[in-house]
Amino acid sequence: MSDKERPRKIPVFVVVPPRVLLLDIAGPVEVLRRANLEQSAVRFDITYIGPSPDVRSSVGLSVSGIVPLPATLPEGAMVIVCGSVDEPLGTGRPQDRLGDGPLEETIVKWLRGSIQPGVELATICSGALLAARAGLLEGRECTTHHSMLSDLARLAPTARVLENRLFIEDGECMTSAGVTAGIDLMLAIVARKVGHATALAAARTLVIYLRRAGADPQLSPWLQGRSHLHRAIHKAQDAIGANPAHAWTVDALANVAATSPRHLSRLFNEHVGMSVTDYVNRIRLALAKELVNGSQLGMEQVADRAGFSSARQFRRAWNRLHDQPPARTRNSG
Incomplete structure (x- = not known):
C-alpha cells in the first residue's frame, strides 16, 4: 500500500x-x-x-x-x-x-x-x-x-x-x-x-437521526429531515450530503435510490416533509453557510462551490431562511 x-x-x-x-x-x-x-x-x-x-x-x-x-x-x-x-x-x-x-x-x-x-x-x-x-x-x-x-x-x-x-x-x-x-x-x-457524509452514515447506523449542533436550538440542516428509516430516501440523502454541489435532479436521485422520480418525490414529501429540490437547496445552504463563516471567499465563489448557478440564486435561497444577507452574517460573526 x-x-x-x-x-x-x-x-x-x-x-x-x-x-x-x-x-x-x-x-x-x-x-x-x-x-x-x-x-x-x-x-x-x-x-x-x-x-x-x-x-x-x-x-x-x-x-x-x-x-x-x-x-x-x-x-x-x-x-x-x-x-x-x-x-x-x-x-x-x-x-x-x-x-x-x-x-x-x-x-x-x-x-x-x-x-x-x-x-x-x-x-x-x-x-x-x-x-x-x-x-x-x-x-x-x-x-x-x-x-x-x-x-x-x-x-x-x-x-x-x-x-x-x-x-x-x-x-x-x-x-x-x-x-x-x-x-x-x-x-x-x-x-x-x-x-x-461519514457522520450521517454513523448516526444512521446507530439509529441516531436527530443530532443537533452544540449551540443551535434547531436541528442541524445536515441532519434535518432524516428522522425516518426509509432506505431509498437515505440513499438519495447520502448522495446529496456527499456532494451538495453536484447538479442533482429528481431523475438523477431516483436512479441513486432505485425508484421512479414520481415515487421519490412522494417519499420525500411524506417522510422528509419537503420536496427533493427543497432538501437539496437546504443542504447547499448549509455548505454555503460554512463557507461564508469559515472562509474569505467571495459570494460568487461560495455560490459556485455550494452548487448554486449564480450568487443571485444563492442569495435568493439564503434570504428564504435567514434574516440577514450572507455578507452581513460573516461580518457579524
Missing part, C-alpha cells in the same frame, strides 16, 4: 476515571468505530488510559484493559476525558464525585502536563471537572451536565460556563453536557475531520 493509500491516523486517548459513566465511553467511541468502518481515508486509533488498569463502572461492570497514562502524546492526538457517577450500581451508597483522591489527582496532574497546543481535548459530562481542576478551561467557553454547572464555574473561575448547550467547541478544547451529548459532540468531530 502506498503512502497515498494509507489512512490518516488520528490517535485517540480515552481517559477512564474511577466510577466511569459507561455511556460516556461507549457512546462517543462507538461513533468513532462506525466512522472507521464507513470510510478508509481517516482512522481513529483508540487507546484507553488511566491511573488504574481496571475500574468499576457506573452500571457495576468492571472495565479492564486500561493502559497507564502515557508520558507524552503525539501531535494531532485527541484526548477524551469521560465522566463518572456518585453512586455506581450495587454500591448502595453515594460516593464523592471528586473522591478517589489519589487516582483522580493523578489524572488531573497528567492532563495539566500533557494537554499542549496541537493536542485536542474533549470532555464528556463531569470529565469537564477534571479538566477544570487541571486549569485547562480557564478563559474558555465550556459546559457540562446541568447538575454540575455551578461546580464547573467554581473550579474554573475565569471560564465562561454556558448553560443549555449540548456541546461547545472552543479552539482545541471541546466540552459536552454529558451522556448522550457526548455522541452529539463526537458526530460533530467526525463531520469536521472526515466529512458530513
Whole structure:
C-alpha cells in the first residue's frame, strides 16, 4: 500500500476515571468505530488510559484493559476525558464525585502536563471537572451536565460556563453536557475531520437521526429531515450530503435510490416533509453557510462551490431562511 493509500491516523486517548459513566465511553467511541468502518481515508486509533488498569463502572461492570497514562502524546492526538457517577450500581451508597483522591489527582496532574497546543481535548459530562481542576478551561467557553454547572464555574473561575448547550467547541478544547451529548459532540468531530457524509452514515447506523449542533436550538440542516428509516430516501440523502454541489435532479436521485422520480418525490414529501429540490437547496445552504463563516471567499465563489448557478440564486435561497444577507452574517460573526 502506498503512502497515498494509507489512512490518516488520528490517535485517540480515552481517559477512564474511577466510577466511569459507561455511556460516556461507549457512546462517543462507538461513533468513532462506525466512522472507521464507513470510510478508509481517516482512522481513529483508540487507546484507553488511566491511573488504574481496571475500574468499576457506573452500571457495576468492571472495565479492564486500561493502559497507564502515557508520558507524552503525539501531535494531532485527541484526548477524551469521560465522566463518572456518585453512586455506581450495587454500591448502595453515594460516593464523592471528586473522591478517589489519589487516582483522580493523578489524572488531573497528567492532563495539566500533557494537554499542549496541537493536542485536542474533549470532555464528556463531569470529565469537564477534571479538566477544570487541571486549569485547562480557564478563559474558555465550556459546559457540562446541568447538575454540575455551578461546580464547573467554581473550579474554573475565569471560564465562561454556558448553560443549555449540548456541546461547545472552543479552539482545541471541546466540552459536552454529558451522556448522550457526548455522541452529539463526537458526530460533530467526525463531520469536521472526515466529512458530513461519514457522520450521517454513523448516526444512521446507530439509529441516531436527530443530532443537533452544540449551540443551535434547531436541528442541524445536515441532519434535518432524516428522522425516518426509509432506505431509498437515505440513499438519495447520502448522495446529496456527499456532494451538495453536484447538479442533482429528481431523475438523477431516483436512479441513486432505485425508484421512479414520481415515487421519490412522494417519499420525500411524506417522510422528509419537503420536496427533493427543497432538501437539496437546504443542504447547499448549509455548505454555503460554512463557507461564508469559515472562509474569505467571495459570494460568487461560495455560490459556485455550494452548487448554486449564480450568487443571485444563492442569495435568493439564503434570504428564504435567514434574516440577514450572507455578507452581513460573516461580518457579524
